[in-house]
Amino acid sequence: MKKGKILILGAGSIGSYLAAKFFHANYHVDVIGRKADRIGDRLYINNQAFDFPLTSSEINVQLTYDFIFLTCKVFDLKKNLHKLKERSPKSKIIILLQNCLFDISELERTYNQDLTSLLVYDGFNLIENRLKHTQGSGFLIGSDKHTESLLRLFKDSHIEIKKNENIQQHRIEKAIYNCVINIFSATHSKTIRELFADAEITEHMQNILYESHEVLSQEMEIAQDKEIMWDNLSRFASNLDHYASTYQDVRENKVTELAFLNGFIIDLGRKVGIATPLNIEAVDKFKRKYPNLY
Numbered sequence: 310m311k312k313g314k315i316l317i318l319g320a321g322s323i324g325s326y327l328a329a330k331f332f333h334a335n336y337h338v339d340v341i342g343r344k345a346d347r348i349g350d351r352l353y354i355n356n357q358a359f360d361f362p363l364t365s366s367e368i369n370v371q372l373t374y375d376f377i378f379l380t381c382k383v384f385d386l387k388k389n390l391h392k393l394k395e396r397s398p399k400s401k402i403i404i405l406l407q408n409c410l411f412d413i414s415e416l417e418r419t420y421n422q423d424l425t426s427l428l429v430y431d432g433f434n435l436i437e438n439r440l441k442h443t444q445g446s447g448f449l450i451g452s453d454k455h456t457e458s459l460l461r462l463f464k465d466s467h468i469e470i471k472k473n474e475n476i477q478q479h480r481i482e483k484a485i486y487n488c489v490i491n492i493f494s495a496t497h498s499k500t501i502r503e504l505f506a507d508a509e510i511t512e513h514m515q516n517i518l519y520e521s522h523e524v525l526s527q528e529m530e531i532a533q534d535k536e537i538m539w540d541n542l543s544r545f546a547s548n549l550d551h552y553a554s555t556y557q558d559v560r561e562n563k564v565t566e567l568a569f570l571n572g573f574i575i576d577l578g579r580k581v582g583i584a585t586p587l588n589i590e591a592v593d594k595f596k597r598k599y600p601n602l603y
Protein backbone atom coordinates (compact mmCIF):
# COMPACT_ATOMS: atom_id res chain seq x y z
CA MET A 310 0.00 0.00 0.00
CA LYS A 311 1.45 3.33 -1.11
CA LYS A 312 1.80 5.97 1.58
CA GLY A 313 0.59 9.08 -0.27
CA LYS A 314 0.36 10.67 -3.72
CA ILE A 315 2.91 13.08 -5.07
CA LEU A 316 3.16 14.96 -8.36
CA ILE A 317 6.54 16.25 -9.50
CA LEU A 318 6.28 18.82 -12.28
CA GLY A 319 9.69 19.11 -13.98
CA ALA A 320 12.00 16.10 -14.19
CA GLY A 321 15.31 17.96 -14.17
CA SER A 322 18.06 17.80 -11.57
CA ILE A 323 16.04 18.45 -8.40
CA GLY A 324 12.79 16.95 -9.66
CA SER A 325 14.35 13.61 -10.59
CA TYR A 326 16.13 13.42 -7.21
CA LEU A 327 12.91 13.98 -5.26
CA ALA A 328 10.92 11.64 -7.50
CA ALA A 329 13.39 8.77 -7.01
CA LYS A 330 13.69 9.27 -3.25
CA PHE A 331 9.93 9.53 -2.64
CA PHE A 332 9.29 6.52 -4.90
CA HIS A 333 11.94 4.52 -3.05
CA ALA A 334 10.15 5.36 0.23
CA ASN A 335 6.97 3.80 -1.22
CA TYR A 336 4.96 6.87 -2.17
CA HIS A 337 2.87 6.99 -5.34
CA VAL A 338 4.85 9.40 -7.55
CA ASP A 339 3.71 10.88 -10.87
CA VAL A 340 6.35 12.74 -12.83
CA ILE A 341 5.73 15.24 -15.62
CA GLY A 342 8.89 15.84 -17.60
CA ARG A 343 9.70 16.90 -21.12
CA LYS A 344 13.02 15.07 -21.03
CA ALA A 345 12.18 12.39 -18.50
CA ASP A 346 12.40 9.59 -21.08
CA ARG A 347 16.21 9.93 -20.93
CA ILE A 348 16.00 8.70 -17.33
CA GLY A 349 13.97 5.57 -18.11
CA ASP A 350 13.11 3.34 -15.18
CA ARG A 351 16.36 3.76 -13.28
CA LEU A 352 18.15 6.80 -11.89
CA TYR A 353 21.68 6.59 -10.52
CA ILE A 354 22.21 9.04 -7.67
CA ASN A 355 25.96 9.24 -7.04
CA ASN A 356 26.20 5.79 -8.65
CA GLN A 357 23.54 4.21 -6.44
CA ALA A 358 20.63 2.79 -8.47
CA PHE A 359 17.06 3.90 -7.69
CA ASP A 360 13.90 2.74 -9.46
CA PHE A 361 12.32 5.69 -11.24
CA PRO A 362 8.53 6.12 -11.46
CA LEU A 363 6.64 6.27 -14.73
CA THR A 364 6.63 9.67 -16.40
CA SER A 365 3.96 11.29 -18.51
CA SER A 366 3.39 14.52 -20.36
CA GLU A 367 -0.02 15.32 -18.86
CA ILE A 368 -1.33 15.81 -15.36
CA ASN A 369 -3.66 13.10 -14.08
CA VAL A 370 -6.70 15.08 -13.00
CA GLN A 371 -8.43 12.04 -11.48
CA LEU A 372 -6.06 11.88 -8.52
CA THR A 373 -5.94 13.96 -5.38
CA TYR A 374 -2.31 14.65 -4.63
CA ASP A 375 -1.02 15.07 -1.11
CA PHE A 376 1.86 17.16 -2.46
CA ILE A 377 2.65 18.83 -5.79
CA PHE A 378 6.27 19.89 -6.26
CA LEU A 379 7.02 22.51 -8.90
CA THR A 380 10.60 21.64 -9.74
CA CYS A 381 10.91 23.76 -12.89
CA LYS A 382 13.17 26.77 -13.36
CA VAL A 383 11.82 30.05 -12.00
CA PHE A 384 11.05 31.42 -15.49
CA ASP A 385 8.67 28.47 -16.06
CA LEU A 386 6.81 28.96 -12.79
CA LYS A 387 3.98 31.16 -14.04
CA LYS A 388 3.35 28.95 -17.05
CA ASN A 389 3.22 25.87 -14.84
CA LEU A 390 1.03 27.46 -12.18
CA HIS A 391 -1.30 28.43 -15.00
CA LYS A 392 -1.26 24.86 -16.27
CA LEU A 393 -2.12 23.56 -12.79
CA LYS A 394 -4.97 26.01 -12.53
CA GLU A 395 -6.34 24.98 -15.91
CA ARG A 396 -6.14 21.28 -15.23
CA SER A 397 -7.03 21.74 -11.53
CA PRO A 398 -5.61 18.53 -10.10
CA LYS A 399 -6.72 18.30 -6.51
CA SER A 400 -3.90 18.91 -4.08
CA LYS A 401 -3.38 19.92 -0.50
CA ILE A 402 0.04 21.50 -0.87
CA ILE A 403 1.99 23.08 -3.74
CA ILE A 404 5.69 23.43 -3.04
CA LEU A 405 8.21 25.64 -4.83
CA LEU A 406 11.96 24.98 -4.78
CA GLN A 407 13.33 27.93 -6.75
CA ASN A 408 16.30 29.58 -4.99
CA CYS A 409 15.93 32.98 -6.67
CA LEU A 410 14.49 36.42 -6.13
CA PHE A 411 10.79 36.53 -6.94
CA ASP A 412 7.64 37.55 -5.17
CA ILE A 413 5.85 34.45 -3.86
CA SER A 414 2.92 36.44 -2.47
CA GLU A 415 2.33 37.97 -5.92
CA LEU A 416 2.11 34.44 -7.37
CA GLU A 417 -0.29 33.44 -4.59
CA ARG A 418 -2.52 36.42 -5.40
CA THR A 419 -2.39 35.86 -9.18
CA TYR A 420 -3.19 32.15 -9.02
CA ASN A 421 -5.35 32.34 -5.88
CA GLN A 422 -3.30 29.49 -4.47
CA ASP A 423 -1.38 28.97 -1.23
CA LEU A 424 2.26 28.18 -1.96
CA THR A 425 4.90 26.74 0.32
CA SER A 426 8.55 27.17 -0.52
CA LEU A 427 11.68 25.32 0.46
CA LEU A 428 15.26 26.52 0.28
CA VAL A 429 17.82 24.11 -1.12
CA TYR A 430 21.44 24.02 0.03
CA ASP A 431 22.51 20.88 -1.85
CA GLY A 432 23.67 20.74 -5.46
CA PHE A 433 22.15 18.46 -8.13
CA ASN A 434 23.24 17.87 -11.68
CA LEU A 435 21.43 15.43 -13.95
CA ILE A 436 23.08 14.06 -17.07
CA GLU A 437 21.04 11.40 -18.87
CA ASN A 438 20.07 9.00 -16.06
CA ARG A 439 22.97 9.89 -13.77
CA LEU A 440 22.53 12.46 -11.04
CA LYS A 441 25.40 14.00 -9.15
CA HIS A 442 24.23 15.04 -5.70
CA THR A 443 26.62 17.35 -3.84
CA GLN A 444 25.69 17.32 -0.18
CA GLY A 445 25.36 20.77 1.41
CA SER A 446 23.13 21.35 4.39
CA GLY A 447 20.06 19.88 2.74
CA PHE A 448 16.61 21.44 2.45
CA LEU A 449 15.31 24.19 4.72
CA ILE A 450 11.67 24.77 5.55
CA GLY A 451 9.95 27.65 7.32
CA SER A 452 6.90 27.46 9.54
CA ASP A 453 3.43 27.20 8.13
CA LYS A 454 0.50 24.84 8.38
CA HIS A 455 2.20 22.34 6.05
CA THR A 456 5.57 22.20 7.79
CA GLU A 457 4.98 19.07 9.86
CA SER A 458 3.65 16.98 6.96
CA LEU A 459 6.55 18.03 4.74
CA LEU A 460 9.07 17.26 7.47
CA ARG A 461 7.52 13.80 7.81
CA LEU A 462 7.64 13.20 4.06
CA PHE A 463 11.29 14.23 3.72
CA LYS A 464 12.47 12.36 6.80
CA ASP A 465 10.55 9.26 5.76
CA SER A 466 12.28 9.49 2.35
CA HIS A 467 15.74 9.97 3.94
CA ILE A 468 16.19 13.47 2.57
CA GLU A 469 17.95 15.90 4.87
CA ILE A 470 15.66 18.75 5.90
CA LYS A 471 15.70 21.28 8.72
CA LYS A 472 13.08 23.63 10.06
CA ASN A 473 14.05 27.26 10.41
CA GLU A 474 11.91 30.10 11.71
CA ASN A 475 13.90 32.62 9.72
CA ILE A 476 13.65 31.16 6.25
CA GLN A 477 12.97 34.54 4.61
CA GLN A 478 16.34 35.83 5.87
CA HIS A 479 18.08 32.73 4.60
CA ARG A 480 16.36 33.14 1.22
CA ILE A 481 17.58 36.74 0.89
CA GLU A 482 21.11 35.89 1.97
CA LYS A 483 21.29 32.89 -0.35
CA ALA A 484 20.05 35.03 -3.24
CA ILE A 485 22.77 37.61 -2.55
CA TYR A 486 25.42 34.88 -2.49
CA ASN A 487 24.02 33.46 -5.74
CA CYS A 488 24.22 36.93 -7.38
CA VAL A 489 27.93 36.86 -6.57
CA ILE A 490 28.99 33.31 -7.29
CA ASN A 491 26.76 32.14 -10.14
CA ILE A 492 27.41 34.81 -12.73
CA PHE A 493 31.18 34.75 -12.21
CA SER A 494 31.43 30.96 -12.23
CA ALA A 495 29.59 30.93 -15.59
CA THR A 496 31.34 33.91 -17.18
CA HIS A 497 34.85 32.82 -16.18
CA SER A 498 34.22 29.05 -16.42
CA LYS A 499 35.75 28.59 -12.98
CA THR A 500 34.94 26.54 -9.90
CA ILE A 501 34.12 28.52 -6.77
CA ARG A 502 37.56 27.80 -5.33
CA GLU A 503 39.20 29.05 -8.57
CA LEU A 504 37.14 32.29 -8.40
CA PHE A 505 38.45 33.01 -4.89
CA ALA A 506 42.02 32.20 -5.96
CA ASP A 507 41.90 35.13 -8.42
CA ALA A 508 42.40 38.44 -6.59
CA GLU A 509 40.79 40.59 -9.30
CA ILE A 510 37.66 38.43 -9.50
CA THR A 511 37.47 38.24 -5.70
CA GLU A 512 37.45 42.02 -5.43
CA HIS A 513 34.78 42.23 -8.10
CA MET A 514 32.65 39.63 -6.29
CA GLN A 515 32.95 41.53 -3.03
CA ASN A 516 31.79 44.75 -4.70
CA ILE A 517 28.81 42.99 -6.33
CA LEU A 518 27.84 41.61 -2.94
CA TYR A 519 27.96 45.12 -1.43
CA GLU A 520 25.98 46.63 -4.32
CA SER A 521 23.31 43.88 -4.22
CA HIS A 522 23.03 44.14 -0.43
CA GLU A 523 22.54 47.89 -0.62
CA VAL A 524 19.75 47.62 -3.20
CA LEU A 525 17.88 44.77 -1.50
CA SER A 526 18.09 46.42 1.90
CA GLN A 527 15.95 49.28 0.54
CA GLU A 528 13.00 46.91 0.24
CA MET A 529 13.63 44.23 2.85
CA GLU A 530 15.33 43.81 6.14
CA ILE A 531 18.66 41.99 5.89
CA ALA A 532 19.81 40.70 9.27
CA GLN A 533 23.54 40.59 8.51
CA ASP A 534 25.50 43.57 7.32
CA LYS A 535 27.39 43.32 4.06
CA GLU A 536 30.88 42.98 5.59
CA ILE A 537 29.80 40.02 7.72
CA MET A 538 28.10 38.42 4.72
CA TRP A 539 31.27 38.78 2.68
CA ASP A 540 33.40 37.32 5.50
CA ASN A 541 31.05 34.35 5.76
CA LEU A 542 31.01 33.78 2.02
CA SER A 543 34.77 33.93 1.63
CA ARG A 544 35.26 31.65 4.62
CA PHE A 545 32.74 28.96 3.60
CA ALA A 546 32.82 29.11 -0.19
CA SER A 547 36.46 29.61 -1.01
CA ASN A 548 37.22 25.88 -0.67
CA LEU A 549 34.29 24.63 -2.75
CA ASP A 550 35.62 22.63 -5.63
CA HIS A 551 32.48 22.66 -7.75
CA TYR A 552 31.00 24.98 -10.37
CA ALA A 553 27.91 27.04 -9.58
CA SER A 554 24.66 25.73 -11.07
CA THR A 555 24.56 28.57 -13.63
CA TYR A 556 27.82 27.28 -15.11
CA GLN A 557 26.24 23.84 -15.44
CA ASP A 558 23.30 25.43 -17.26
CA VAL A 559 25.51 27.23 -19.78
CA ARG A 560 27.56 24.11 -20.38
CA GLU A 561 24.33 22.40 -21.39
CA ASN A 562 23.25 25.46 -23.38
CA LYS A 563 20.26 25.99 -21.06
CA VAL A 564 18.74 29.40 -20.25
CA THR A 565 19.92 30.51 -16.79
CA GLU A 566 18.07 32.11 -13.88
CA LEU A 567 20.34 35.17 -13.80
CA ALA A 568 17.42 37.45 -14.75
CA PHE A 569 15.97 36.49 -11.34
CA LEU A 570 19.25 37.14 -9.52
CA ASN A 571 21.42 39.97 -10.89
CA GLY A 572 18.53 41.03 -13.16
CA PHE A 573 16.25 41.39 -10.13
CA ILE A 574 18.86 43.61 -8.41
CA ILE A 575 19.20 45.80 -11.53
CA ASP A 576 15.40 46.23 -11.82
CA LEU A 577 14.98 46.92 -8.13
CA GLY A 578 17.88 49.39 -8.24
CA ARG A 579 16.03 51.31 -10.98
CA LYS A 580 12.85 51.26 -8.94
CA VAL A 581 14.44 52.58 -5.73
CA GLY A 582 16.85 54.94 -7.49
CA ILE A 583 20.15 53.23 -6.72
CA ALA A 584 22.63 52.73 -9.55
CA THR A 585 23.85 49.17 -10.07
CA PRO A 586 26.80 49.57 -12.46
CA LEU A 587 28.57 46.42 -11.24
CA ASN A 588 25.60 44.12 -11.69
CA ILE A 589 24.92 45.70 -15.11
CA GLU A 590 28.52 45.21 -16.18
CA ALA A 591 28.57 41.59 -15.00
CA VAL A 592 25.31 40.86 -16.85
CA ASP A 593 26.57 42.56 -20.04
CA LYS A 594 29.73 40.48 -19.91
CA PHE A 595 27.70 37.32 -19.41
CA LYS A 596 25.38 38.22 -22.31
CA ARG A 597 28.34 38.89 -24.63
CA LYS A 598 29.67 35.42 -23.88
CA TYR A 599 26.28 33.64 -23.92
CA PRO A 600 23.89 35.78 -25.99
CA ASN A 601 20.89 33.43 -25.68
CA LEU A 602 21.22 32.18 -22.13
CA TYR A 603 20.30 35.19 -19.95
Ligand SMILES: NC(=O)c1ccc[n+]([C@@H]2O[C@H](COP(=O)([O-])OP(=O)(O)OC[C@H]3O[C@@H](n4cnc5c(N)ncnc54)[C@H](OP(=O)(O)O)[C@@H]3O)[C@@H](O)[C@H]2O)c1
Binds near residue numbers: 341383392434
Ligand atom coordinates in the same frame (compact mmCIF):
# COMPACT_ATOMS: atom_id res chain seq x y z
N1 LIG B 1 20.03 21.94 -9.40
C1 LIG B 1 20.38 22.42 -8.22
O1 LIG B 1 21.44 22.09 -7.68
C2 LIG B 1 19.48 23.37 -7.49
C3 LIG B 1 19.82 23.73 -6.18
C4 LIG B 1 19.00 24.61 -5.51
C5 LIG B 1 17.86 25.10 -6.09
N2 LIG B 1 17.55 24.74 -7.36
C6 LIG B 1 16.35 25.31 -7.96
O2 LIG B 1 15.48 24.31 -8.44
C7 LIG B 1 14.84 24.73 -9.64
C8 LIG B 1 15.01 23.63 -10.68
O3 LIG B 1 16.40 23.49 -10.93
P1 LIG B 1 16.99 22.26 -11.75
O4 LIG B 1 18.46 22.37 -11.67
O5 LIG B 1 16.34 21.00 -11.33
O6 LIG B 1 16.50 22.66 -13.22
P2 LIG B 1 16.44 21.75 -14.52
O7 LIG B 1 17.42 20.64 -14.40
O8 LIG B 1 16.47 22.66 -15.68
O9 LIG B 1 14.99 21.08 -14.38
C9 LIG B 1 13.78 21.71 -14.66
C10 LIG B 1 13.02 20.76 -15.54
O10 LIG B 1 11.66 21.14 -15.58
C11 LIG B 1 11.19 20.83 -16.88
N3 LIG B 1 9.91 21.50 -17.10
C12 LIG B 1 9.57 22.78 -16.87
N4 LIG B 1 8.28 22.99 -17.17
C13 LIG B 1 7.79 21.81 -17.59
C14 LIG B 1 6.51 21.37 -18.05
N5 LIG B 1 5.46 22.18 -18.15
N6 LIG B 1 6.36 20.07 -18.41
C15 LIG B 1 7.39 19.24 -18.35
N7 LIG B 1 8.63 19.58 -17.93
C16 LIG B 1 8.81 20.85 -17.55
C17 LIG B 1 12.31 21.32 -17.76
O11 LIG B 1 12.22 20.80 -19.04
P3 LIG B 1 12.99 21.57 -20.28
O12 LIG B 1 14.45 21.37 -20.01
O13 LIG B 1 12.45 20.87 -21.48
O14 LIG B 1 12.58 23.02 -20.18
C18 LIG B 1 13.52 20.78 -17.00
O15 LIG B 1 13.83 19.47 -17.40
C19 LIG B 1 15.54 26.03 -10.06
O16 LIG B 1 14.68 27.10 -9.84
C20 LIG B 1 16.75 26.15 -9.16
O17 LIG B 1 16.98 27.48 -8.71
C21 LIG B 1 18.33 23.89 -8.09
